[in-house]
Amino acid sequence: MMVLDRWIAINAMTVLSDIPIHESPGPASTGNVLPILAQIRYALEKLVSAGESTLIDLRALPFGPGDEAELFGRLGRGEVSAELQALGISRIWETEFPGVWVVDHANPEGERLALHIEIAEFPALLRSQPEDMREALERLDGHLKSLGKDEE
Amino acid sequence: MKKLQTLGDSLRRQGITRRGFLKFCTATASMMALPPSMVPAIAAALEKARRPSVIWLSFQECTGCTESLTRSHAPTVESLIFDFISLDYHHTLQAASGAAAEAAREAAMHDNQGSYLLVVDGSIPLGNPGYSTIAGISNLEMLKETAAGAAAVIAVGTCAAFGGLPHAAPNPTGAVSVSDIITDKPIINVSGCPPVPVVISGVLAHFLTFGSIPELDAHNRPKVFFGTSIHDRCYRRPFYDKGLFANSFDDEGAKQGWCLYRLGCKGPMTYNACATTKWNQGTSWPVQAGHGCLGCSEPNFWDVGGFYKSLSVPTGEVARNAAYAVAAGVALGAAAGALNRSRRQAAKAKHEPLSVDDLE
Numbered sequence: 001m002m003v004l005d006r007w008i009a010i011n012a013m014t015v016l017s018d019i020p021i022h023e024s025p026g027p028a029s030t031g032n033v034l035p036i037l038a039q040i041r042y043a044l045e046k047l048v049s050a051g052e053s054t055l056i057d058l059r060a061l062p063f064g065p066g067d068e069a070e071l072f073g074r075l076g077r078g079e080v081s082a083e084l085q086a087l088g089i090s091r092i093w094e095t096e097f098p099g100v101w102v103v104d105h106a107n108p109e110g111e112r113l114a115l116h117i118e119i120a121e122f123p124a125l126l127r128s129q130p131e132d133m134r135e136a137l138e139r140l141d142g143h144l145k146s147l148g149k150d151e152e
Numbered sequence: 153m154k155k156l157q158t159l160g161d162s163l164r165r166q167g168i169t170r171r172g173f174l175k176f177c178t179a180t181a182s183m184m185a186l187p188p189s190m191v192p193a194i195a196a197a198l199e200k201a202r203r204p205s206v207i208w209l210s211f212q213e214c215t216g217c218t219e220s221l222t223r224s225h226a227p228t229v230e231s232l233i234f235d236f237i238s239l240d241y242h243h244t245l246q247a248a249s250g251a252a253a254e255a256a257r258e259a260a261m262h263d264n265q266g267s268y269l270l271v272v273d274g275s276i277p278l279g280n281p282g283y284s285t286i287a288g289i290s291n292l293e294m295l296k297e298t299a300a301g302a303a304a305v306i307a308v309g310t311c312a313a314f315g316g317l318p319h320a321a322p323n324p325t326g327a328v329s330v331s332d333i334i335t336d337k338p339i340i341n342v343s344g345c346p347p348v349p350v351v352i353s354g355v356l357a358h359f360l361t362f363g364s365i366p367e368l369d370a371h372n373r374p375k376v377f378f379g380t381s382i383h384d385r386c387y388r389r390p391f392y393d394k395g396l397f398a399n400s401f402d403d404e405g406a407k408q409g410w411c412l413y414r415l416g417c418k419g420p421m422t423y424n425a426c427a428t429t430k431w432n433q434g435t436s437w438p439v440q441a442g443h444g445c446l447g448c449s450e451p452n453f454w455d456v457g458g459f460y461k462s463l464s465v466p467t468g469e470v471a472r473n474a475a476y477a478v479a480a481g482v483a484l485g486a487a488a489g490a491l492n493r494s495r496r497q498a499a500k501a502k503h504e505p506l507s508v509d510d511l512e
Contacts, residue, residue: 030387030388030390030391030409031390032387032390055188055189056188057181057182057187057188059182059428059429059434060182060185060428061428062385062386062387062389062427062428063387064387064388064409064440065409065440067387084171084175086168086169086171086172086175087168087172087175087176090175105175105178105179111433112433112434113175113179113182114178114179114182116178116188124174125171125174125175125178128171129169129170129171129174130170131170132169132170132171
């Protein structure tokens with residue numbers, strides 16, 4: 001009889017919430033994001049008042065689980081994003097705060113190489129480089145020369 | 153070996169654009185823990201850097217240091233650095249062995265006299281030379297012979313830097329560190345059991361970039377990686393400052409991710425880069441996984457007391473001894489204080505770190 005009672009009791013527990021498992025709220029916030037936001041604000045003020053840009057290396061800062069997501073959540077996404085394909089992909093986007101950019105460098109395997117916050121009019125790496133432009137000029141000359149030969 | 157080739161030439165030949173090169177320099181600056189403002193200087197130096205010869209000797213070790221580096225999925229920067237150095241001898245990795253391998257080492261020493269880098273992992277036994285030999289040559293003999301013509305020596309791992317586990321009491325092989333033997337060469341200690349891979353490649357990158365060794369601390373470790381304590385760079389530090397601690401590995405404090413100081417974390421006495429570089433491509437590190445730091449980059453870490461004993465109390469059963477003192481009619485505070493003082497004095501004499509105050 002006792003076995004039957006237990007069987008009935010177990011089968012009566014059909015609702016998921018009846019199972020005595022309590023969801024953990026997760027680790028508490030470390031508070032590490034606040035000083036970085038203050039550093040970004042200081043750098044942005046320097047950019048506005050003196051035109052001086054700043055690069056913050058997030059890899060050099062102590063981040064715990066959730067800190068990076070919290071920082072990026074607070075910075076949000078702005079109007080511009082770009083992708084650089086050189087030695088792997090670098091993802092670059094402006095945050096909701098114009099002048100504050102996130103630059104996320106990865107290698108060809110997609111592993112992160114560096115993560116920067118760049119406070120500038122635009123990230124320096126997006127600018128075309130003089131060496132590459134000189135080489136581009138030579139290549140264009142080559143194209144023009146071969147096109148000219150084709151027309152002859 | 154392409155002796156006259158610069159890193160700039162090598163990268164251009166691989167079709168890497170200037171933008172790619174600057175990205176490489178940016179990642180290298182991050183790897184060397186240098187400020188991003190140093191990127192133009194790094195770019196100018198790396199452009200002209202020449203390929204150095206590296207000889208890697210492994211003595212009394214577990215191969216964990218080599219594993220740490222080679223199992224790091226070779227991110228682009230590190231793989232480029234390693235493509236660029238000429239690793240002329242590493243008997244764990246190379247195909248040749250015995251006389252053929254030793255011939256490669258001797259040729260590298262001869263061809264690069266005074267300019268090659270010597271990397272050592274493992275401690276050196278001073279007891280019976282037969283404890284550890286390579287091709288019939290004792291570790292002591294091989295180290296002295298190879299260090300003689302080196303520009304600098306990098307002692308990789310706590311065994312090479314401080315003697316490590318083989319040196320732990322009772323030290324049956326008479327294990328010593330590289331700096332106990334070599335005294336006339338610049339020595340860079342990259343301690344850790346194992347060391348953080350990015351720290352090993354960061355030191356190599358520094359030598360490659362600037363042709364010199366980085367600024368070192370009192371234990372000859374690069375200050376850029378070992379200049380601050382784990383505790384000072386720990387993401388859980390704000391909880392320590394608020395007095396919020398985990399008191400067991402499964403209590404509410406542990407679940408909340410509070411400070412692990414009371415569970416024996418050696419972060420306050422340990423200097424290393426784990427808290428920022430982390431492990432496994434920056435995925436996590438021991439404290440983030442919920443375990444205190446063991447202090448593996450510090451000298452004699454194996455012998456400084458229990459891994460789970462808090463630094464704030466002396467090693468030994470204070471509560472039990474204090475209770476005995478009460479039973480004997482002695483005032484509890486005075487007795488415990490006197491006992492702790494005497495323990496601290498004895499520990500200081502044996503160089504055992506016991507409390508944060510003692511360490512600072």
